[in-house]
Amino acid sequence: MxxxxxxxxxxxxxxxxxxxxxxxxxxxxxxxxxxxxxxxxxxxxxxxxxxxxxxxxxxxxxxxxxxxxxxxxxxxxxxxxxxxxxxxxxxxxxxxxxxKRSEILGLITEHTFCLAVAGTHGKTTTTSILGHLMYECNVELTAFLGGITENYNSNLILRGTEVSVVEADEFDRSFLTLSPNLACVTSMDADHLDIYGDSLELIKTFEAFTKKIKPDGKLFVKNGLPLKGITYGIEDNADYSVQNIKIIDGVYVFDVKTPKAVLKDVQFSLPGRHNLSNALIALAMAVEYGCDTNALIKALASYKGVKRRFSYQIKTDDLVFIDDYAHHPEEINAVHQAVREMYPSKSVLAVFQPHLYSRTRDFIDGFAKSLSQFDEVLLLDIYPARELPIEGVTSSWLLEKISNQNKQLVSKKDMITKIKESDAQIILTIGAGDIGEQVKTIKKELSVAI
Incomplete structure (x- = not known):
């Protein structure tokens, strides 16, 4: 067409x-x-x-x-x-x-130099970092993002049509419509089991995606994944790795080892080792594309993040309010790691809205374990999205499994009242449902209380 x-x-x-x-x-x-x-x-x-x-x-x-x-x-x-x-x-x-949307994305990108970001976690942040890096390096690109990037207040970065930067979405096997020149896989944790049935089928589909890379293309793989390609990792012996990590005034400062050089004193402001990993692979793909490393270091320091990805709403000495899209146990673990690293001595309240009955059922124990790490938990009803209810799969079932006893089930109507009653110094709203639509109201109410 x-x-x-x-x-x-x-x-x-x-x-x-x-x-x-x-x-x-x-x-x-x-x-x-x-x-x-x-x-x-x-x-x-x-x-x-x-x-x-x-x-x-x-x-x-x-x-x-x-x-x-x-x-x-x-x-x-x-x-x-x-x-x-x-x-x-x-x-x-x-x-x-x-x-389908994925078929259109395939048509738009097939005659461009395509950089595709795949993985069950980290796609949106990595894609937006990569789009920002290449935009700042004056590449004629179009970047299709799965979130609203703070730097551009948009989910589209548009400067030209020679290069495309896209999320390679595994849901519904959508990424098999792409034929990228450079592609990465950030993670292959079990997810979307309503589509795949089991984790083995998910892995097979990721393997099929890697075969869609053009013959002269390159695959980047997070160190430890069962795929062959250019490796990347945090403080390890991967082809691209982050070394000598420090936190100075809430900003990561680190070195990047590449196959050809060591980039010194690189800065990146998004909290969390998972975001550091996202920044590394975006940097690696831009380097392999041919961008100037000095320009890339400058661009990375100016990256502001994606809305609903560890997105600061309030940041004062007395109260911090952060909103995040996390909707899988591993993503919640990543948020927990980030907030504990940045605020090791402060108490944390997590307000979580589960997304999909099937995902809640499939990962119920993982959700319970990840949520139990917070000092206090408020749990909303499951957001159904495209699904009908599954008998026995409820937020009450999840609540029972959370080992932390400082927990309760709340309605959207009572949520803000319960948040304001908490003594926690850090407030997190977490989930991929319509909890994101409540963030402005929560911010307004908490701002009045400060």
């Missing part, structure tokens, strides 16, 4: 973080863009500001008439949309060009 011949792009699920990045991209290329989403959010409001028509009722009658011409309209949908969705059924039933 030649996307140049398509004038109208209609998105079903336009408010999704990956879908909205594509919508921004096509709007920037002067296409007519519109779409449906079930909920009005800051993301959909930002699209409306770009002259994108968005509606929130699953109703064919709401579709703008210019998108009813199937000869020059492309329809894009996300796998999170149920097959019974009436607008999706309309477009399929009338033989429109209908493609």
């Amino acid at each position: 030649n996307l140049n011949n398509i004038h109208n792009i209609y998105f079903i699920g336009i408010g999704g973080i990956g879908m909205s990045a594509l919508a921004r991209y096509f709007r920037a290329n002067n296409k007519n863009v519109a779409g449906y989403d079930k909920t009005q959010t800051e993301i959909t409001n930002a699209l409306v500001d770009l002259d994108v028509h968005v509606h929130f009722e699953d109703n064919v009658a709401c579709i703008d008439s210019k998108f009813i011409n199937k000869d020059n309209t492309l329809v894009v949908y996300t796998p999170a949309i149920p097959k019974t969705h009436s607008e999706l059924q309309y477009f399929l039933g009338n033989n429109f060009k209908v493609l």
Whole structure:
């Protein structure tokens, strides 16, 4: 398909973080863009500001008439949309060009020099660091991000079309539509078992992804993963490694050993060893692409982070409020490590909203263990996203398994009251559901109390 011949792009699920990045991209290329989403959010409001028509009722009658011409309209949908969705059924039933988001990403990037970031954790932060590094090195790139980066206040970095930087998403095997020149795998922990069934099938799919790399391309692998490639790691003997780590005024200062040199006194401000690892692999990919190392060191120091990834909302001597997207036990462990490293003597309250019934069921013991590390836990009901309830899988079940006795189940209505009753000096909101929509209100209420 030649996307140049398509004038109208209609998105079903336009408010999704990956879908909205594509919508921004096509709007920037002067296409007519519109779409449906079930909920009005800051993301959909930002699209409306770009002259994108968005509606929130699953109703064919709401579709703008210019998108009813199937000869020059492309329809894009996300796998999170149920097959019974009436607008999706309309477009399929009338033989429109209908493609998944991942297929469109494959089409956009296939004729570019593509750098792809894969892994069950760390994709969004790593991709946004990589996009920022290459932008600051004046590369003509388009970067599609799975989060809103603080440096650009967007999930799209757009300077040109020679190079593309993308998240290679394992959900629904989406990353198999890509053919990257440079790719990395940050992690392969079990996840999305509703799709894969077991961890072995997940690993096989990652192996299939590595075979999609172009013949003259390169694969970067976190040290210890069962894949062959250029290795990277923290304080080990990998091809690229971080050495001599110090924390000075809340900023990491370290050296980077590359296959050809040692980069001295590199600075990076995001807390947590997991973020240090994300910065390292982004740096390594940019070095292998050919960016100047001095420019990269300067760019890394100016990186500000991604919204909802260890995102500081309040930072005072008396109170710190941090919001994070973590929705897997290993991600919660990473948040815990980061907050304890930065604030070793302060008490921490974690407010967690589980995401998906299936994920809660599959990793119930891991969630309980990771949450038990905090001084206090407030637990919200499970956010269902695309799923129907599973009998017996509830937040009450998870609460019972948390060994820390300073814990309680709370409703969204009572959440802020319970947070304000806590004596904790560090407040964390954690989860991939709609808890992120509550952050502004929590920040406002806590700011009044300071």
